[in-house]
Amino acid sequence: MLFEAFILLVVLPLFFLTLLLFGAFVIIPGAFIFASWYMRIYERKKQRRLRDGPNLAFFHPYCNAGGGGERVLWVAIKAILTRYPDTNIYIYTVDTAEPQTIANKVQNTFNVKVDASKLNFIRLVSKRVIEASSYPYFTLLMQSLGSMVMGMEAFMKFNPDIFIDTTGYAFTYPIFRYLAQCPVGTYTHYPIITKSMMRRVQQRIVSYNNRGIIARNPVFTWCKLLYYKAFGWLYGIVGRCADVVMVNGTWTEDHINDLWNSPFKTHRVYPPCEVTELKQLRSLVKDTDPIRILSVAQFRPEKDHPLMLQAMYELRNLLVKNEVLWNKIKLVFAGACRNAEDEERVQNLKDLAKHLSLENSVQFVVNAPYAQLLQLYQTCSIGLHAMWNEHFGISVVELMAAGLITIAHRSGGPLADIVETSDTSRTGFLCSEADEYARAILEVIALAPDERQRIIDAARASVDRFSTLEFEKTFLRVAEPLMKLDS
C-alpha cells in the first residue's frame, strides 16, 4: 500500500518532471541549435554557389577505365560544361592519374575534349570495399554496403551541391540525399539485381548467381530467395532516394521500374554511340559482286553463330533450283577472339560449316583492325545478328548506320529499341528461326532498288536516336531539375 502510494505520488511525478525538464532544456534547444547550424551551412552553401557556381560531383570510381560507361560520364561532363559554364566539376574516383593524363586519354579514346583545369578529382582510398572479389559470400549485399562506406568517404571529403552517380551504386543515394542534402541524379546501365535472377534461384537453376549446392537444396534455395527478396526491397528504397533516374535502354528501364517503381522520374537516355563516321560510309558494292552478308560479333557462345550457319543451310534449300544465285551469296563472320576458348569456338564453327557443306560460302575474319572492318561495311550489303535477348545490340546499330540492310534477332534490344518493321517505316528485319532468317535474306535480295534505298535511308536516319548529339540533348533536358537552385 505504502509502496504503491510512493510510486504514484513521488516516483511518477519525478519521472515526468525530469522528462519535461529534459525536453525543455535539452531536446528543444538542441533541435534549435542543430537547425540554425544546419541553416547556416545551407545558407553558406547557397551563398558560395551563387558566387562561384554550383559544385557538381559525379560518382564514378573507375573514371579512367575507357569503357562504355566512361564514355557516358565524359560526354555528360562536356555537355554540362557547355550548357552551364560556371559549374565546377568534381569526380569521386579511386584512379590516381593526373587530371591532364585523364583528359588526354578521354580525348584519345572517346574523341571528347574536356578542359583539365575544370576538373577536380576527389581521390577515394576505400577501393577494396566495392570489389566483388573481396566478398566470397553475400556478394551483392556486401558490395552494396561497401559502396555505402565509399559513399561516406566521398561525402566526408567533399560535400557537393549536386550529386550524379554514373555507375549505378544506388546505396550511395541516401547519403547524399539526406546527409549532404543535395539533389541526386543517376545514370544506370544495369540493375544490381533483377527479377530474372530471383526467378533462376526460385526455379533452382544452376547459373553464375546460383551455385549447385544451393540449387540442389530446398532450404538453401528458400533462404537465398528470401535474401534476394530482401535485397531487392532495399535496392528499391535506396533507388527511390534519387530525384532523377536515367536508364540506358528499355531493358534496364523495365527492370528498374520493376524494383524502384517510380516511373515518373525514370527517363530512358540512350548512351552515346559513334554513328557519325559510319553514316558517312559509301557502299562500294557493284552489281557483279557477290552478295555479301556481314555478321559483326565476338566469337562468344551467346552470339549464336551456329544459328546463322543454319540460316545459310536453309537458304541453300530454298535455292536448290537457283545454283547461280546461291553461288553468289557469301556470309562473312567478322569478330574478335579474346582467348583460346574463342579460338576453339571458331574452329568448331568452321567444322560445322564444313559439315553443312557451306565451307565455300562462309568466310571468317578474326580480330580485324578497324580499317578492315570499315572496308567490310562498304563491301557487304546485308547485316546479320542472331543473339537471343541481347540487352541492346550496338552491333545492330552500327550495321544500320553503315548502310547495310539488317536482319536481327526478334528479341531484346533489337526488338524493343532498334529495329522498326512496320511496312511504312521499315528500318530492318527481325527473325528468330533459321528458316525465317533464310526467307528474310531472300526477301532483301529481291528488293527493288528504290525500296532498298528507302529502308537504308530510314535505318540511317533512325540511328540518330543513339548519337552523341541526341544523348547530350536528352541528358541536359532530364538533368535540368537537378541544376536548378532550390529544387
Ligand SMILES: *[C@@H]1O[C@H](CO)[C@@H](O)[C@H](O)[C@H]1NC(C)=O
Ligand atoms: C546498358 O548497359 C548494359 C551494361 O553495360 C549493356 O549491356 C547494355 O547493352 C546497355 N544498353 C544500351 C542501350 O546501350
